[in-house]
Amino acid sequence: MRRIRSLLIPGVDTKLLVRDATRLMPDLTRRRFIAGGASLGALTMLTGCDVVDSDAAEDVLKHVSKFNDAVQAAIFNPNTLAPTYPESAVTRPFPFNAYYSLDEAPDIDGDDYRFEVSGLVENKKAWTLAELYALPQVKQVTRHICVEGWSAIGSWTGTPLHHFLKLIGADTSAKYCWFRCAEGYTSPIDMPTALHPQTQMTFRFADEILPRAYGYPMKIRIPTKLGFKNPKYVVAMEITNDYMGGYWEDQGYNSFSGS
């Protein structure tokens, strides 16, 4: 799931949670969000130059992050499954985590919902929730690992994405499945990960219809990636060879972010 920590605990002031959340956000008024604000007296003394407060540093970091995407793609084994756990290991309550409070999370009417498919696919028809629910579903109990460091075990049930991609005639030689969400959140997923057996279009959490907090009506569950690469409230998917960026990826989070 995504970024800013705010646990779904009854009685917790959501305003305070959001204030906590904004502390973790990059300062968007600052042009150099990556290098800015660092105190680097020691490093500056050692190297004799101010390596941090420069565009060059940010440029190098971005290049290394791209290099790390390639390294992670090479490390990624399509046959390696994320460890699974017994149902009793599920974390309760499972954390709600977003850059907004639960009150502000998308509140989607299932009857009006359509999942749009575009790009390099044969069948671009939009899917209703009833049609999606009719697809074969499997359950997984896996560990969700947040970019912030914490982890939680959840139980997710839904349709393997590779099954759906085959169904709609997607060009699986394309580079990305790019997801768009109801609140405008976006994230690109590399095709090998999209085809991984545990990558799932999730409709249920702990055997219940996916609650609003966890992405109703549909989340993409990817146990081989960090939480922010597991989009919630997903309304559209595009199969593409273009790198179209994503909400956090554009701000500097590593794009592959594989586990």
Add this chain to the structure above:
Amino acid sequence: MSATTSATTPDLAEPDRADRQDRASGAPRRMIHPLWVRLQHWINAVAMIVMIMSGWRIYNASPLFGFSFPNAITMGGWLGGALLWHFAAMWVLAINGLIYLILGILTGRFRRKLLPISASGVIGDARAALTGRLAHDDLSKYNQVQKLLYTGVILAGIIVVLSGASIWKPVQFQWLTAVFGGYDIARYVHFAAMAAIVGFLVVHVLLAVLVPKSLRAMIVGK
């Protein structure tokens, strides 16, 4: 850092032999740290500082204990920036460290400098150091406390890199994550190894400043 002595000294030669040659030829100083050690030391110093300071910022995003590190002593400006620094400097730290381990073993430097270590020796030297009776006149010979600390920090370095890899890739390297007791415990191992390294750093930097010529030896070699 300086490499001014590199042309005249056999960098990979065993210091003991260089030592004898120097004395035979009447050279005033002998080589304590060959060039490769000095280069790797300072590369490691920069990489370690970047890893520690960016790591503190990453820690702050989801603290393991009831405290956070003051942002002023962290690096990256925010979580995303800290992660970029951390995942860039990790290559420098890991590759430099691997080369250091290989050279340390192949040249016999580890065996010669760090072994043997005995419990009684460590206790004796620690007692001597604390009562101000431990001689530091020969910088090429490590006392028992130094041997223990240098060996310990090398081990902490290995653990910090391996536990870091295990929380970076808990699916692809899940066997490694299991070695550290699973993802959540591996985070504590990673933190503990960092804490050990920082603890070493405090003592190390203090003594490097206090003991005459020790800092010089790590810069010019003798």
